[in-house]
Amino acid sequence: MEVRGSGRGLIHLHVGVTMQVPANSSVKFSEWQKEAFTVSTANCLPRQKAEAYRAYIAKIQYAWSKSDLSDTSAINLFKRDAEKCSTIIDSDKVETSLNNYAESILSQARDQQSYSDKWQSSLTPDNIFRLKKVQDMNELATNFKMPLLYSTDATLKLGNWGNRFCIPGPADLQAALIKLPEANVGQEANVGQNTNLSSLMKEKDFPSWVPANPVQMTKNIVTAPLLGKKNANVSLFHADTVNSKISGFSNYGKRKESYDRGDKFVQTVYANKRQTMSRHKGIACTSTDACGFKTASEKLMVEQKKHNLSLSSIGSGVKKCLGTAYSRGLHGKFIPPVPKDSGEEYQTIQRKTYGSERSEMNVPSDERLKNIEPKVIELIMSEIMDHGPVLSWDDIAGLEFAKNTIKEIVVWPMLRPDIFTGLRGPPKGILLFGPPGTGKTLIGKCIACQSGATFFSISASSLTSKWVGEGEKMVRSLFTVARCHQPAVIFIDEIDALLSQRGEGEHESSRRIKTEFFVQLDGATTSADENILVVGATNRPQEIDEAARRRLAKRLYIPLPEFSARKQIVVSLMSRENTSITDQQVDDIVLKADGFSGADMTQLCREAALGPIRSIQAMDISTITPDQVRPIAYIDFQNAFQTVRPSVSPRDLEMYEIWNKTFGCGK
Numbered sequence: 001m002e003v004r005g006s007g008r009g010l011i012h013l014h015v016g017v018t019m020q021v022p023a024n025s026s027v028k029f030s031e032w033q034k035e036a037f038t039v040s041t042a043n044c045l046p047r048q049k050a051e052a053y054r055a056y057i058a059k060i061q062y063a064w065s066k067s068d069l070s071d072t073s074a075i076n077l078f079k080r081d082a083e084k085c086s087t088i089i090d091s092d093k094v095e096t097s098l099n100n101y102a103e104s105i106l107s108q109a110r111d112q113q114s115y116s117d118k119w120q121s122s123l124t125p126d127n128i129f130r131l132k133k134v135q136d137m138n139e140l141a142t143n144f145k146m147p148l149l150y151s152t153d154a155t156l157k158l159g160n161w162g163n164r165f166c167i168p169g170p171a172d173l174q175a176a177l178i179k180l181p182e183a184n185v186g187q188e189a190n191v192g193q194n195t196n197l198s199s200l201m202k203e204k205d206f207p208s209w210v211p212a213n214p215v216q217m218t219k220n221i222v223t224a225p226l227l228g229k230k231n232a233n234v235s236l237f238h239a240d241t242v243n244s245k246i247s248g249f250s251n252y253g254k255r256k257e258s259y260d261r262g263d264k265f266v267q268t269v270y271a272n273k274r275q276t277m278s279r280h281k282g283i284a285c286t287s288t289d290a291c292g293f294k295t296a297s298e299k300l301m302v303e304q305k306k307h308n309l310s311l312s313s314i315g316s317g318v319k320k321c322l323g324t325a326y327s328r329g330l331h332g333k334f335i336p337p338v339p340k341d342s343g344e345e346y347q348t349i350q351r352k353t354y355g356s357e358r359s360e361m362n363v364p365s366d367e368r369l370k371n372i373e374p375k376v377i378e379l380i381m382s383e384i385m386d387h388g389p390v391l392s393w394d395d396i397a398g399l400e401f402a403k404n405t406i407k408e409i410v411v412w413p414m415l416r417p418d419i420f421t422g423l424r425g426p427p428k429g430i431l432l433f434g435p436p437g438t439g440k441t442l443i444g445k446c447i448a449c450q451s452g453a454t455f456f457s458i459s460a461s462s463l464t465s466k467w468v469g470e471g472e473k474m475v476r477s478l479f480t481v482a483r484c485h486q487p488a489v490i491f492i493d494e495i496d497a498l499l500s501q502r503g504e505g506e507h508e509s510s511r512r513i514k515t516e517f518f519v520q521l522d523g524a525t526t527s528a529d530e531n532i533l534v535v536g537a538t539n540r541p542q543e544i545d546e547a548a549r550r551r552l553a554k555r556l557y558i559p560l561p562e563f564s565a566r567k568q569i570v571v572s573l574m575s576r577e578n579t580s581i582t583d584q585q586v587d588d589i590v591l592k593a594d595g596f597s598g599a600d601m602t603q604l605c606r607e608a609a610l611g612p613i614r615s616i617q618a619m620d621i622s623t624i625t626p627d628q629v630r631p632i633a634y635i636d637f638q639n640a641f642q643t644v645r646p647s648v649s650p651r652d653l654e655m656y657e658i659w660n661k662t663f664g665c666g667k
């Protein structure tokens with residue numbers, strides 16, 4: 001399949017989408033990997049560069065959707081160009097970037113060329129709904145009984161969505177891209193470049209774009225701009241209108257039912273695609289509002305947790321509400337994340353969160369979920385299921401042995417279960433052990449990303465303390481939800497809290513949770529159909545009992561980073577900063593940081609990055625411009641070494657080495 005640029009800098013894909021790329025471009029999708037995309041900086045304005053990257057990203061996504069690109073290649077290409085694009089869009093350097101490229105969703109309504117301040121439309125949120133066509137449409141929607149979506153009425157969107165960059169594709173349809181007959185608001189009513197909706201409606205596309213619960217779409221206005229069209233018309237719909245159109249679509253129920261009960265293989269494949277799609281978005285979209293659909297109840301839960309529990313955070317490197325919020329270290333005393341006596345408070349929050357909202361919850365459609373309380377499912381989906389950004393193996397410095405072993409025994413089998421059968425079948429459980437802050441969580445996430453699996457991340461200590469009396473149920477529910485989202489990776493941090501050696505003092509509830517965990521894990525092990533991997537992580541491997549050791553068959557030591565890995569962390573972090581540090585100085589820093597963990601290295605760089613700020617007089621802080629802040633220098637690292645010290649003691653290291661020799665699977 002070939003895409004050619006026309007002289008005017010527009011290219012036309014066969015789906016009828018028009019997008020801008022540099023003139024005279026000619027790209028064979030099958031040669032993606034070989035192609036290096038460069039945008040000339042000499043005569044190129046920031047907006048032109050941004051447009052070029054946007055177009056390029058659109059092509060990547062398109063190629064991926066047509067399977068011309070592998071997931072990994074698409075992710076890498078996408079990541080590279082999305083980062084470049086967002087640098088241009090977000091940075092406030094006037095000469096090289098756009099600063100606030102699309103300040104709000106209204107900028108789309110005002111102007112296709114949202115980077116321009118000059119053109120101002122008279123459309124506003126107030127007057128748009130007074131337009132007759134919009135009113136007619138709303139009325140139509142209110143009385144809506146019949147399908148109003150026709151095959152030529154959908155437009156794939158390229159470009160900005162909200163104030164963040166989004167890739168186009170079937171998934172975007174759920175948010176904004178419904179175009180109804182005669183519904184154009186604007187002077188140019190003729191839209192000749194519409195995507196054929198019927199092709200999107202094929203069963204295989206259905207799951208990726210139909211929102212789980214369309215009537216809960218919360219955007220007030222949706223827009224369907226056609227990029228690349230000269231006097232492009234802009235269609236504005238009230239979200240409710242669009243929702244009712246979608247939910248009223250005659251085949252909706254049938255299709256949904258078919259999806260819900262349909263062929264397992266199809267479900268799995270498209271669950272993966274959808275996962276990957278959302279991860280693609282995750283790279284470029286920091287605003288979940290703009291990029292990912294969330295039900296009202298999901299939003300509510302997230303808000304509640306933000307305000308009440310103050311433990312939740314989503315994103316790379318930061319653990320989630322139910323994940324570990326701190327590290328205990330080898331000999332540290334166990335501290336529950338939420339004191340037991342605050343259980344009542346938690347129950348209250350739960351009641352507040354779920355009580356009156358229950359009717360709005362998504363009703364579980366999978367038979368297997370029927371016996372699980374909706375609130376537990378919602379909680380698992382929003383708090384334990386991880387929607388963080390894509391990670392590649394290169395994001396994890398060093399640890400070559402662990403990474404290669406994991407690729408071989410876990411990732412490949414998950415990608416090709418047809419080849420890795422019988423003795424080659426993947427283990428159902430692996431254990432990552434080693435000092436804190438060495439990348440165990442990163443590896444867990446990366447396994448999920450690279451194998452196209454759904455990632456569930458939970459801290460074992462939250463099962464035993466936070467879910468007082470409910471841990472057992474949570475374990476069961478977690479595995480059940482994971483079964484509905486296969487392939488799945490369940491990452492259990494601090495797994496020692498769950499699988500510690502049975503002793504006299506063992507609490508009855510802990511015993512029950514552990515038993516349930518074994519039952520579930522054994523179930524996953526004996527069922528050949530199940531593609532679920534449990535990844536346990538611990539800083540205290542010596543506390544894990546033999547029954548657990550047997551089940552977590554592959555036990556991999558994740559040691560402190562060596563020189564090259566520490567250097568990679570510093571170089572990677574400094575590459576995003578303004579710095580004057582030379583290669584030789586980097587080597588000196590890395591040498592001096594012998595014994596630092598990956599997390600310590602990150603902390604060292606953060607501390608050094610504060611050096612230039614500290615050298616500014618306090619009174620100047622309010623007036624100084626960012627470009628007046630001096631680059632991070634070697635002296636800043638020297639100062640940082642005075643406050644940042646290794647977090648792992650030699651005694652602890654010795655213990656890990658011994659345990660690795662005794663029980664580990666390393667060489």
Ligand SMILES: Nc1ncnc2c1ncn2[C@@H]1O[C@H](COP(=O)(O)OP(=O)(O)OP(=O)(O)O)[C@@H](O)[C@H]1O
Pocket residue numbers: 316317318324326327395396397398399435436437438439440441442443493537538539561565569597598599600602
């Ligand atoms: N190998 C690594 N490469 C890159 N960054 C790393 C590496 N190891 C640690 N880091 C940095 O340290 C942070 C913490 O890493 P991570 O949470 O994966 O450690 P962990 O081993 O799971 O720690 P803990 O045992 O305390 O849960 C990461 O977000 C990252 O910034």
